[in-house]
Amino acid sequence: MDTLADRLPFRTSMSLEKVIDFWISERDRRGSIWASQAREVLARLEHVPELRGPRIDPAVARRHPELIRMLLSAHFAEASVGSFGSASVPFSYDTIYETPGSDALGVLGQAALFTGTRFEPEMMVRGMIMAGYEHVLRFVYGIDVDFDPPLVITVHDPDSGLQRHFQIVWDSRFMTVTADEGTRRATPDELEELLAEPMDFERWAEVLPPDRFELGGLGITWAVEVTGPEASSLLKEALLRKDALSSRERIEELEAHIRTLLGQADIEMGLIAFDGDASIEGIDRAFPLGKSLLMSGGSAPKCPSRENSSYAEVFRTPAPHVVRDLETCGCNTGFEHRLLQDGIRSLALLPLFVDARLVGLLEVGSRSPGAVTMYQALKLKAVTSAFATALQRSLAEREDQIQSVIKQKYTAIHPSVEWRFRDAASHVLGIADHDDHPDQEEIVFHGVYPLYGLTDIRGSSDTRARAIQADLSAQIELARAVITEASRHRPLPALDELGYRLVQLGARVAEGLVSEDESQVLAFLGGEVEPLMDQLAGFGDTVAPHVEAYRTALDPELGVVYRERRDFESSVARFNEAVCAVIDREQVIAQDVLPHFFERFKTDGVDYNLYVGESIAERGGFSKLYLHNLRLWQLQLVSRVQWELDRVRPEMATDLLPTHLILVQDQPLAIRFRVDEKRFDVDGAYNMRYELVKKRIDKARIRGTSERLTQPGMLAVVYSHNDEGHEYRRYLEYLIADGFFEGEIEQHDLEDMQGVLGLKAFRVAVRREVPFSAPIEGRRPSLRRVEEIVVGGG
Known part of the structure; x- marks a missing residue:
């Protein structure tokens, strides 16, 4: 690191003459309290002539520490640890004396000055140059510009482990400024010009060349501790940031400021936010912001007697509530237990209000009993309004995020049509000024073309029924094993009757389930067999293992055997997850071509609706070409979904076979x-x-x-009119050639269904191996290629 003297354009030197003049005047002044000491100082100084003169070597001064201490004793508190000051060459860190407190903490060292402030080093140097010119103006020209910018530095106190803040004050009473002989004096106009542009150092150097001036004498620097006010200011400043409470890291930063403000390194902070019912009863619906002492597990612990807890008190009065020792405070609820479990012994709770409405609680705790006091709580009271404002801002941002999630996840307002809802909302707001009950504008999109697709699980209802059947049979067999083994030890007619009924139930389940079988079997097992288990386990040593086997097989949450059903349900979830992942990925690409409304639904499989047309496109630009492109995209999507399902099929515990269907409507x-x-x-x-x-x-x-149209691994395209059939046959022929489908295109008439007559269909097999030309992330037809296919170019 460069020294300050290296960067300062002025010459500097040291002299003790002004300090010595002080002692001479005190020796000669009648009634001076320093007279006796002045005579002693001056007498000793006569034996060290090298400390006299307009320039002395600081190294020489440092060889006489006791005499230097005596010379400066009138200006520095005698050996005070709480005093922070130093004497040095002006505008330099070439120090000849430093108080014990300053020396121990390093508060006035160059490292602290350049690293402990908010200013960049370059800005610090520029500030020192300005201060140097300020001394030139004052000593040479008699102009006092009062340049004394507040400078606060921060240092780490190794004893407390906390930060401490100090304001630097420069004392120039013993300084001198001399101009070299022959130095041109600046004119009044030039000085006025300089004062108007204090940062134009080039102009200053032209008018007042710094190398023509020498800053001499003795510079005295003081560090005045301002830890309390500065910590409070930094805390408020941090709370003004938009993201003040957005993360645990930000909360820990606030916690560090609170520790400094209160002077305790083990202070812990938490925040509880109320989004609605701000009461002790509603604390279950509150949530931690960043972190909370009470809600260390993410929510309030169970506490039936919460109205007797320490937290209840803060809802009864707007004043801070302090508990000096949670172990002996007399409150012994689940809340205190959680805090003590986490090591908190003393606690302060400060309510946070916005417009007289309680929005949250500030928690301040310590692991030491008695460490948190009402005095400290009152110190924090000055920043609670800043905390409340920051918390309110976070609540508003959280509400925006909640609305965004609701809008994205739980409503049908797709981004492609949001513009229409905004128009309608703007219309309502526009007429609200003169109509207290404005009519809600209807949202209708006319002339849109629908595309419908479905990827289903073949025989999912039968597969689910077989899973239920297997689980029930397994549970019946486990129960029968308990009864049989118990009966072997103690032959009882009642056990024989239970065993007979279990055999009958097992046979009925094996034949096939009807709607009430599951509930009847579970009611019988839960009501008549399971209550006997503990008693039967005592019938003999070999019964207990069968009882344990029965209980171990039960799902801990549902209380029934749920193996096959769990495998089926997890496989369905994985199936749907894979389908949705492909659809959602491909939808991003399709939306980039032309915005359209899209929605999908998950059951045992995934189906979706897509609507496209001029009325949906906010900026227009729709044409039939884009419709044909989406139809081709939809057909390709089927193959991409099948390929993804083939990839994840080994991950499924239950083998599920997909079928694919597309419904065509050109009207x-x-x-x-x-x-x-x-x-x-x-x-x-x-x-x-x-x-x-x-x-x-x-x-x-x-x-x-009797054959179903939809078959595993195949796509069925259902249509009504010959024109639709001709169009889709061209699409399928192209996609077979391009590697998405394979084999012959089957054409079928469909059986009439209630209210649905005259439907026709194509059926084609999805190519099972992903071709090189059509990977899952592979190529898609250009609009020109779509146009060629549509007009029959092949």
Whole structure:
């Protein structure tokens, strides 16, 4: 690190003459309290002539520490540890004396000055140059510009482990400034110009060349401790930041400021936010911000007697509440138990109010009994309003995030149509000034083309029934083993009767389930067999292991055997997760081509609706070409979904076979937002046929056969009109050539269903091996290629 003298453009020197002049004047002044000491100082100084003169060597001064101490004794407290001061060459860290407190803490060293402030080193140097010119103006020109910017430095106290803050004060009473002989004096106009531009150092150097001035005498520097006010100021400043309470790291930063403010290194801080019911009863619905002492586990612990807890007191009065020792305070509830469990012994709770409304609690705790006092709580009272404001801001941001999640996850307002809702909301706000009850504008999109797709699990209902059947049979068999073994030790007719009923139940379940079988079996086992288990375990040494085997097989939460069903449900979840991952990824790409409304639903499989048209595109630009592109995209999507399911199939405990279906409708329709259901639905009686077809086609059969149209690993495309069929045949032929599908394109007429007549379908197999030309992240047709396919170019 460069020394300050290296960076300062002025010459500097040291002289003790002004200090010696002080002692001479005190020796000669009648009634001076320093007269006796002045005579002693001056007498000793006569034996050290090298300390006299306009310039002395600081190294020489340091060889006479006792005499230097006596010379400066009138200006520095005698050996006071609490005094922080030093004497040095002016504008230098070439020190000849430092108080014990300053020396121990290093508060006036160059490292502290350059690293313990908020200013960059370069800014510090510029400030020192300005201070040097301020001395030139005062000593040479008699102009006092009062340049004394507040400078606070921060140092680490190794004894307490805390930060301490000090304001630096420069004392220039023993300084001198001399200009070299022949130095041109600045004119009044030039001086006025300089004072108008204090940071134009080039101009200052032209008018007052720094190398023509010598800053001499003795510089005295003081460090005045301002830890309390500065810590409070830094705390308030940190709370003004937008992200003041956004993370645990930010909370820990605030905690460090509180520790400094209170002068205790083991202080811990927490924040509880109330989003609604701010009461001791509603504390279950409160939540920690960053961290909380009470809610260290993420929420308030169970506490039936919470109204008797320390926390209840803070809801009865707006004043801070202090508990000096949680072990002996007389409150012995679940809240105190949690705090003591985490090592907290003393506690202060400060309510945080915004407009007289309680929005949160500031918790301040210590692991030492009696460490947190009411005096400290009152110190913190000065910053509670800043905490409350920051907390309120965080609550508002959290509400925005909640609304965003609700909007994204739980409502049907898709980003592609959000603009229409904003227009409607703006309309309502625009007329609200002159209409207390403005009508809600209807959201309808006319002339949109629907695309519907479904990836289903073949025979999911049967697979689920078999899983239930297997679990029930296993539980019955485990129960029968207990009864049989108990009966072997103690032959009892009652046990024989129980065993007979279990055999009958097992046989009935093995034949096949009806709707009430599951509840009847579980009611019998839970009501008549399981209550006997403890008693039966005592019938003999070999019975207890069977009882243990029965109980171990039960799901701890459901209380029933749930192995096969868990495997099935987890496999369905993995199946849906894989399908949705592909759809969501591909949707991003499709939306980039042209915005459209999209929604998907998960059951035993995934189905989705897509609507596209001029009325949905906020900036217009829709054409049939984009519709054809989306239809091709949808067909490719089927293959990509199948390939992903093939990839994750080994991860599924239950083998699930996917089927794929697409419904074609080339006739545009209208969709309307249903306010009561908060979702879009097809509008108009004529368009309802489309919805009816969607609900029934997954069960459609090929005319004249009992064969289901949808088959594992194959795509079924259902349509009504020949034009639709011609278009989709071209698409499928292209995609077979491009490696998405394989084999022949089957064409079928479908059996009529209730209210649904005259449907036709294509069926084609998805290519099972991902071709090099069509990887999961592979190529997609350009709009020009789509146009060629549509017009029959192949």
